[in-house]
Amino acid sequence: MITINNEHNTKIVTPLSINDLIKTLDIKSGNIAVAVNEKVIRKSEWGQFEIHKNDIVDIVRAVGGG
Numbered sequence: 001m002i003t004i005n006n007e008h009n010t011k012i013v014t015p016l017s018i019n020d021l022i023k024t025l026d027i028k029s030g031n032i033a034v035a036v037n038e039k040v041i042r043k044s045e046w047g048q049f050e051i052h053k054n055d056i057v058d059i060v061r062a063v064g065g066g
Contacts, residue, residue: 003056014053018046021057031062 001010004025012024018034018041034041035058041049051057 001053002051005057005059012051014055015050018049018051021051022046022059025059027059033060033062034058035060 001008002012002014003009004012004021012021016024018036019029022029022032022034029043029046034046036049036051037056038058
């Protein structure tokens with residue numbers, strides 16, 4: 001089980017990369033940031049960085065406004 005944005009998820013099979021998680025969740029990768037266990041992961045590392053059982057993942061989207 002991993003936690004994504006404060007929701008427990010038992011359907012995601014770990015380990016998997018952040019890129020694979022984003023694809024699995026059908027999220028467009030533009031303007032988002034991902035943190036794993038409270039550490040922001042650079043987008044250039046998403047392909048290699050693995051998410052494991054019990055990790056806490058936060059995915060946030062930048063929103064413009066004025």
